[in-house]
Amino acid sequence: MSEVVLPDKQVRRGVRGKPIVLVVMDGLGGLPHPLTGLTELESSHVPHMDALAARSSLGMTVMVREGITPGSGPGHLSLFGYDPTRYVIGRGVLSALGVGVDLDVGDVAARLNLATFDSDGRVTDRRAGRPTDADAARVVALVQGALRAPEGIEVTLVPEKEHRVVLHLRGKRLGGAALSDSDPLDTGRMALPIEAHDEESRPTAEIVSGIMEQARRILAAEPSMNGFLARGFAAFECVPSLDERFGLRGAVFAKYPMYRGVARLVGMEVPGVPVSTEDTVSVLEQNWGGHDLYFLHFKDTDTKGHDGDFDGKVTAIEEIDSLIPRITALEPEVIIITGDHSTPTALKEHSWHHVPALMASPWSRPTGHEFGESACRAGDLGVIHATDLLSLALAHTGRLVKYGA
Amino acid sequence: MSEVVLPDKQVRRGVRGKPIVLVVMDGLGGLPHPLTGLTELESSHVPHMDALAARSSLGMTVMVREGITPGSGPGHLSLFGYDPTRYVIGRGVLSALGVGVDLDVGDVAARLNLATFDSDGRVTDRRAGRPTDADAARVVALVQGALRAPEGIEVTLVPEKEHRVVLHLRGKRLGGAALSDSDPLDTGRMALPIEAHDEESRPTAEIVSGIMEQARRILAAEPSMNGFLARGFAAFECVPSLDERFGLRGAVFAKYPMYRGVARLVGMEVPGVPVSTEDTVSVLEQNWGGHDLYFLHFKDTDTKGHDGDFDGKVTAIEEIDSLIPRITALEPEVIIITGDHSTPTALKEHSWHHVPALMASPWSRPTGHEFGESACRAGDLGVIHATDLLSLALAHTGRLVKYGA
Numbered sequence: 001m002s003e004v005v006l007p008d009k010q011v012r013r014g015v016r017g018k019p020i021v022l023v024v025m026d027g028l029g030g031l032p033h034p035l036t037g038l039t040e041l042e043s044s045h046v047p048h049m050d051a052l053a054a055r056s057s058l059g060m061t062v063m064v065r066e067g068i069t070p071g072s073g074p075g076h077l078s079l080f081g082y083d084p085t086r087y088v089i090g091r092g093v094l095s096a097l098g099v100g101v102d103l104d105v106g107d108v109a110a111r112l113n114l115a116t117f118d119s120d121g122r123v124t125d126r127r128a129g130r131p132t133d134a135d136a137a138r139v140v141a142l143v144q145g146a147l148r149a150p151e152g153i154e155v156t157l158v159p160e161k162e163h164r165v166v167l168h169l170r171g172k173r174l175g176g177a178a179l180s181d182s183d184p185l186d187t188g189r190m191a192l193p194i195e196a197h198d199e200e201s202r203p204t205a206e207i208v209s210g211i212m213e214q215a216r217r218i219l220a221a222e223p224s225m226n227g228f229l230a231r232g233f234a235a236f237e238c239v240p241s242l243d244e245r246f247g248l249r250g251a252v253f254a255k256y257p258m259y260r261g262v263a264r265l266v267g268m269e270v271p272g273v274p275v276s277t278e279d280t281v282s283v284l285e286q287n288w289g290g291h292d293l294y295f296l297h298f299k300d301t302d303t304k305g306h307d308g309d310f311d312g313k314v315t316a317i318e319e320i321d322s323l324i325p326r327i328t329a330l331e332p333e334v335i336i337i338t339g340d341h342s343t344p345t346a347l348k349e350h351s352w353h354h355v356p357a358l359m360a361s362p363w364s365r366p367t368g369h370e371f372g373e374s375a376c377r378a379g380d381l382g383v384i385h386a387t388d389l390l391s392l393a394l395a396h397t398g399r400l401v402k403y404g405a
Numbered sequence: 406m407s408e409v410v411l412p413d414k415q416v417r418r419g420v421r422g423k424p425i426v427l428v429v430m431d432g433l434g435g436l437p438h439p440l441t442g443l444t445e446l447e448s449s450h451v452p453h454m455d456a457l458a459a460r461s462s463l464g465m466t467v468m469v470r471e472g473i474t475p476g477s478g479p480g481h482l483s484l485f486g487y488d489p490t491r492y493v494i495g496r497g498v499l500s501a502l503g504v505g506v507d508l509d510v511g512d513v514a515a516r517l518n519l520a521t522f523d524s525d526g527r528v529t530d531r532r533a534g535r536p537t538d539a540d541a542a543r544v545v546a547l548v549q550g551a552l553r554a555p556e557g558i559e560v561t562l563v564p565e566k567e568h569r570v571v572l573h574l575r576g577k578r579l580g581g582a583a584l585s586d587s588d589p590l591d592t593g594r595m596a597l598p599i600e601a602h603d604e605e606s607r608p609t610a611e612i613v614s615g616i617m618e619q620a621r622r623i624l625a626a627e628p629s630m631n632g633f634l635a636r637g638f639a640a641f642e643c644v645p646s647l648d649e650r651f652g653l654r655g656a657v658f659a660k661y662p663m664y665r666g667v668a669r670l671v672g673m674e675v676p677g678v679p680v681s682t683e684d685t686v687s688v689l690e691q692n693w694g695g696h697d698l699y700f701l702h703f704k705d706t707d708t709k710g711h712d713g714d715f716d717g718k719v720t721a722i723e724e725i726d727s728l729i730p731r732i733t734a735l736e737p738e739v740i741i742i743t744g745d746h747s748t749p750t751a752l753k754e755h756s757w758h759h760v761p762a763l764m765a766s767p768w769s770r771p772t773g774h775e776f777g778e779s780a781c782r783a784g785d786l787g788v789i790h791a792t793d794l795l796s797l798a799l800a801h802t803g804r805l806v807k808y809g810a
Binding site for chain 2: 007010380381384401402
């Protein structure tokens with residue numbers, strides 16, 4: 001009596017189904033405005049999404065687990081049908097995706113801290129006095145310029161924020177990323193040697209240790225930022241792709257590299273890189289056909305949420321709404337509109353709140369004429385896990401066979 | 406930190422509680438009529454179910470997983486409190502139940518294909534040119550008539566559809582059903598030997614191999630249907646019974662053998678076999694008392710759904726409604742009315758859509774006066790897994806003890 005993996009086991013193989021469009025408004029979910037009791041989405045004038053709602057099954061989604069605030073990586077994995085508690089992306093890879101590194105399968109990434117070492121090599125400040133972004137960028141450029149990369153290996157350092165830096169390695173001679181951290185997690189101690197946990201990762205350990213030594217020499221004259229501590233080594237690994245799991249050839253349309261990165265992790269292609277909100281739909285139009293799942297990512301909703309700008313988030317939602325007719329004109333069988341998490345302007349941060357979701361399909365059970373948290377709460381889907389949206393889209397496009405006779 | 410199995414662990418043992426009636430309208434869930442926006446159930450005049458709804462907790466159920474369309478076997482297992490991804494019924498057993506074989510515990514069943522073999526014994530057509538049902542029945546009768554069953558073993562062949570045949574074996578000398586398939590899954594190859602995966606299944610392997618050889622000889626003169634390929638061997642096994650798991654003695658009232666079969670799989674008794682919708686309640690009345698769970702199965706709702714006959718499904722629902730007063734007159738403590746899956750007439754097939762459910766009980770939290778998808782969506786239970794209906798019925802009849810102090 002073994003457990004059956006669903007929906008994977010029921011996927012109809014070798015047949016191309018009708019297209020699915022997944023529209024993600026980053027950080028869509030919100031909290032009520034104190035004066036009106038309406039959320040950002042409910043305060044928006046979205047005639048096109050409302051029209052879609054009238055032929056949609058609506059619901060609210062849990063992105064990871066109740067009470068858990070997702071980062072963008074896990075939030076999107078859920079929307080792609082991958083439970084982020086099962087498919088864990090390494091920290092270094094997430095950081096690299098976050099600063100916009102275009103990762104390839106096999107690339108290795110890690111989180112570096114600029115740190116202060118004394119003349120004996122002991123760590124005196126694990127964050128090098130929290131330098132300004134500009135100061136850190138200057139020092140990182142210094143290292144990047146003077147570093148002699150090992151033969152056949154590309155080494156890239158990308159400043160993140162203050163003392164945080166991302167290390168990105170690429171090359172055929174690279175090994176695995178099962179490496180120990182060099183951060184001793186305390187001052188007064190030497191940096192720990194970077195050791196390989198398996199045979200495959202030995203070349204990587206050697207390469208990284210060499211880079212760390214070079215950086216110490218290049219930065220020897222710096223008063224505080226005179227070396228790095230490394231942690232969270234991770235390889236950009238192939239998880240089972242959307243095609244392997246669900247028979248879906250996916251394509252991503254996203255201005256920001258982080259979202260293209262997470263999409264590529266599950267095997268989506270990048271037919272083009274949009275330069276704006278509007279251009280996201282233009283690139284979609286130019287590349288329509290040949291894929292099964294079209295993932296569109298819109299960032300401004302989240303940005304305005306972080307800014308605490310209620311009206312700005314409303315405007316961002318309304319701009320996306322104005323593009324919906326161009327998406328429906330392509331006649332996808334199923335359109336999902338949702339977010340990867342909530343970013344209520346009242347909180348100015350990602351939050352754990354359920355995210356409204358709309359699934360327009362000929363086989364939906366509509367319950368209203370509005371897209372918003374209240375309408376979704378009363379919707380046919382109830383409160384479901386975000387990974388189930390993809391299962392439902394597969395069902396609505398006839399891609400799943402019956403379970404049992 | 407071991408996992409606690411609930412509700413099983415909390416079942417009050419050795420005490421007989423008040424009776425539960427489970428009314429299953431097969432394929433109950435529907436989709437809105439394009440002109441009215443109302444589903445089949447919502448379009449039905451069901452005064453008795455509506456009256457029950459007014460003293461019921463209402464909810465929507467997920468039968469297997471979101472997006473997964475259940476067959477009748479898995480759908481019913483869920484309603485009996487058995488997660489069908491954990492309790493997987495073998496293919497042969499499901500097929501045998503599906504063609505109406507009355508299986509006993511220990512019986513072995515398999516799916517056979519009528520196939521074409523060349524003079525060297527190589528498979529040239531795995532489906533024997535997809536014969537008509539009549540042609541296949543003729544050949545199956547030929548084999549059944551000439552076959553010499555091994556001592557103490559009953560061998561029954563039942564035509565299913567076209568090339569599909571069910572093999573049913575019964576007898577004390579039978580062993581287990583851990584057998585490999587003989588279907589090579591390709592033409593130009595010999596049938597594979599049927600091998601036992603464990604010691605217990607060796608006698609079965611020998612018996613089945615003998616039957617396959619006899620069939621080849623009996624059919625030697627047939628031009629295309631001159632042998633069988635076998636797969637999906639499965640024994641009708643005792644899963645832990647309703648009595649073992651929940652302390653429930655169950656009884657099934659179902660006209661069609663498939664549903665009696667699934668009920669018997671979990672240990673239900675068959676006090677009598679109804680000959681019609683109305684007779685289902687008559688047989689219940691004649692056998693009231695002595696059981697804890699009375700399962701009534703009504704098929705017509707599903708049949709009309711498959712026919713795409715919206716009005717017919719409405720009529721079928723209304724006919725069942727007219728019988729409800731005879732059920733309530735028996736004064737069960739809890740009445741559940743639901744379906745084993747949706748069969749929307751718009752789809753003419755089973756579907757993945759949530760199924761409306763009603764639980765009439767003195768301890769319910771009523772939310773309305775109507776039984777339908779919209780009312781159930783707004784009901785007290787929310788969207789729950791169908792297996793939870795049984796847990797709730799146990800709770801409502803005082804059969805579960807408090808968890809922890």
